[in-house]
Amino acid sequence: MKFWKLPVLLAPLLALFSCGGSQVLEVRPVHLREIGGDDGDDPMIRGERLRRMHGAISVAEQGEKLGYYYTVLWDDSAGSGAGEVVFEFQQGATGSRVKRMTHKIPAGEGAGKAEFSVIGEDYRKGGRVLAWRCRLIRDGREVASRQSYLWQ
Numbered sequence: 001m002k003f004w005k006l007p008v009l010l011a012p013l014l015a016l017f018s019c020g021g022s023q024v025l026e027v028r029p030v031h032l033r034e035i036g037g038d039d040g041d042d043p044m045i046r047g048e049r050l051r052r053m054h055g056a057i058s059v060a061e062q063g064e065k066l067g068y069y070y071t072v073l074w075d076d077s078a079g080s081g082a083g084e085v086v087f088e089f090q091q092g093a094t095g096s097r098v099k100r101m102t103h104k105i106p107a108g109e110g111a112g113k114a115e116f117s118v119i120g121e122d123y124r125k126g127g128r129v130l131a132w133r134c135r136l137i138r139d140g141r142e143v144a145s146r147q148s149y150l151w152q
Helices: 003-018 043-053 058-065 119-124
Strands: 023-031 067-075 084-089 099-105 110-119 129-138 141-147
Touching: 023 043, 023 129, 023 141, 067 084, 067 119, 067 129, 084 110, 099 110, 110 119
Parallel strands: none
Antiparallel strands: 023 067, 067 110, 084 099, 084 129, 129 141
8 A cells, every 4th residue: 555655756756857958059040031020920039030130221231131040059068179060051042052151169168159140142042941950069079960850
């Protein structure tokens, strides 16, 4: 009759172990498709649009800011060497060609943020971003990776 104590004691322990730690690499994509936005948009989306369009006054300047924005957050406290965040992507008009952007990480920096954008001429000529992959590389080895559903 004392078997009920075991599940009661194990449940909090299992819940504690099931909680995963924070991700080493997180990618937050935003796509700005049009200059004006609906007033009924979510306040977070409206705020992000205003932040990205800040400083663009004319319609031409606002058109230059249309495209894809990727905010990459990394937290690699265990790594201490120099590294880089590598962002690779494919666009609709460029076929299977993979374009690449990098952000250097100085030695000793364990966490940070990088911004990558496909806007302006790259966005107009290359078209929409179809697939992407982001990798965190420290001391020549891949620490973490995230990719879109269509990346191959």
